[in-house]
Amino acid sequence: MPRFMGLIRMEEGDAVGTPPQSLFDAMEVYIGERAADGRFIDGGGLYGTEDAVNFVVRKGEVSRVDGPYAEAKEVVGGWSLLQYDTLEEAVADQQIFADLHAKHWPEVTVISTLRQISEAPGD
Template sequence: MPRFMGLVRMEEGIAPAPEALFTAMDDYVGKLAAAGHFLDGGGLYGTEDAVNFVVADGEVTRVDGPYAEAKEVVGGWALLRYDSQQEAIAAQQEMAQLHATYWPGCKVVATLRQVSEAS
């Protein structure tokens, strides 16, 4: 069964999500987990404590957050398993719809990518 990575990008520094969204997401993730689709996932803290390692010209440089230039950051992630890409896409759209329904003032980009199974 193919695995997929779901990512939620959002503007950093906006008001916290409403409790109704957390409740709806808990119910949704519970449903996915019970069906064997949700493997792991969670929300991420802001970039204030983030650490980036930048590789350029054969050198590695550490850059600590916060990052003033960051407008959109990954706010959450999920590792998912579905029989088909079409099922995964439908599930990601449903998750995005939960954000539209319960947090209509936010701008979220919900991305779905298939995980490479190459060794």
């Protein structure tokens, strides 16, 4: 069964604020239904970049860059590991996920990304 990574990106900072309770409630139902039937494997929200650490490999050298990152406008705010029978089913369900955000938190810009996970080298 194909597996997918869902990522949600959004602006970081105080201007975004906290998601409304109605979104938390809707997501609890959405995730609960998918966890019960095996589509949702794992996932969660991420803290902001203030404590993030990046290791940058450039020209054979490794450097460490600690957050916060003033130049970052969008950050990954959450992730999920999902599985579906088909790509079409995954895409349709990601649309529902995006629609929940549009309905319950319309004042923010959210980018919801779905990527299929490579199961073997070269596939």
